[in-house]
Amino acid sequence: MKVLKVDVVLITKNSATHTPIFEKCLRSVYREVPIKRLIVVDDFSTDDTLKILEKFPKVEVHQIKGNRAVARQYGIKQVKTDWFMFVDDDVILCKDWFKIAQKYMFPEVGLIWGWDRVSNPHARNRMKIMYYLRKMDEYQLMLRNFERRGGTHDTLIRREAVKDIQIPPDLHVYEDWYIKTYVEKKGFKCVVPPELWCLHYLNPKYDLKNMAVIAELERKYKLRSSFEVLRNFALALPKCLAILLISGDLQACRDQWKMYAYTFLWRCLYARRG
Numbered sequence: 623m624k625v626l627k628v629d630v631v632l633i634t635k636n637s638a639t640h641t642p643i644f645e646k647c648l649r650s651v652y653r654e655v656p657i658k659r660l661i662v663v664d665d666f667s668t669d670d671t672l673k674i675l676e677k678f679p680k681v682e683v684h685q686i687k688g689n690r691a692v693a694r695q696y697g698i699k700q701v702k703t704d705w706f707m708f709v710d711d712d713v714i715l716c717k718d719w720f721k722i723a724q725k726y727m728f729p730e731v732g733l734i735w736g737w738d739r740v741s742n743p744h745a746r747n748r749m750k751i752m753y754y755l756r757k758m759d760e761y762q763l764m765l766r767n768f769e770r771r772g773g774t775h776d777t778l779i780r781r782e783a784v785k786d787i788q789i790p791p792d793l794h795v796y797e798d799w800y801i802k803t804y805v806e807k808k809g810f811k812c813v814v815p816p817e818l819w820c821l822h823y824l825n826p827k828y829d830l831k832n833m834a835v836i837a838e839l840e841r842k843y844k845l846r847s848s849f850e851v852l853r854n855f856a857l858a859l860p861k862c863l864a865i866l867l868i869s870g871d872l873q874a875c876r877d878q879w880k881m882y883a884y885t886f887l888w889r890c891l892y893a894r895r896g
Contacts, residue, residue, distance in 0.1 A: 626724070627658040628778070629706040631697035633690065635665035637711040638674055643823050644711050645674050651709055652678060654719040661700045663693040691793035694774070694801070701781055710775035713738070713820040722818045723778050732783035732810025733802060736776035737764040738822035745824060747869035748878050751861060754868075765814050771845070772802030772812075776820040783810045796839050828877050833884035840885075841892060848889060855886035 630651060637644045662675060662683045675681050686696055694708070705727065723734045739760065740746045752763055783805045789797050802812055840846040862875045
């Protein structure tokens with residue numbers, strides 16, 4: 623199969639500060655992907671992000687204000703290649719990433735997702751308990767997550783599948799769910815090859831402000847039922863204790879508690895308000 627060149631869309635906002643592996647991420651993308659253009663959608667970074675980007679060829683920087691939904695929508699509109707890639711600023715692609723992905727570019731396929739090997743130790747320790755509870759390996763657990771909410775951290779997308787997409791601008795998160803759902807509604811398949819992955823150094827924030835945004839979007843778009851929120855809160859304490867017992871990671875335990883407790887609190891406040 624002939625090797626294609628693809629436009630790569632990267633969203634940044636002070637990535638050099640917030641993501642210690644930012645330059646390594648870029649080097650892995652240039653090593654593994656035949657880049658036509660690196661389309662950077664930047665939210666007016668004030669650190670060394672743009673300076674680091676100057677080290678690399680074929681870079682186009684577009685500065686706009688907006689959240690992830692706005693940035694991804696803008697990036698899609700700049701794409702000119704038949705296939706394009708979304709990549710996040712906190713991933714390292716596996717060896718032969720594009721060569722592997724290209725094997726799955728069948729006519730019926732509209733999206734190819736590289737699953738993530740979570741490399742943040744606290745996030746990883748939170749996941750360990752799920753291996754036991756669900757009796758799944760790492761790939762199976764990530765596949766389950768993708769089927770529910772999608773993913774864009776290292777993802778190839780057929781441009782035809784999303785050329786008319788209009789991502790709701792309030793999707794500060796879950797814009798990846800919307801993209802996946804849209805591709806499927808257009809009649810294309812989304813595939814997750816077991817041998818296609820990245821190291822993902824994600825650093826999620828579980829403060830009340832962020833979790834309130836997530837909880838509201840889950841409610842609005844019916845991504846998580848009130849029953850699920852209540853069930854998760856009821857299981858929060860035993861799950862946190864299990865995380866602590868298995869890993870000894872107090873930070874992972876705190877993060878798990880905040881995620882469930884803040885989501886539950888926001889739903890309760892919304893119910894009273896309604």
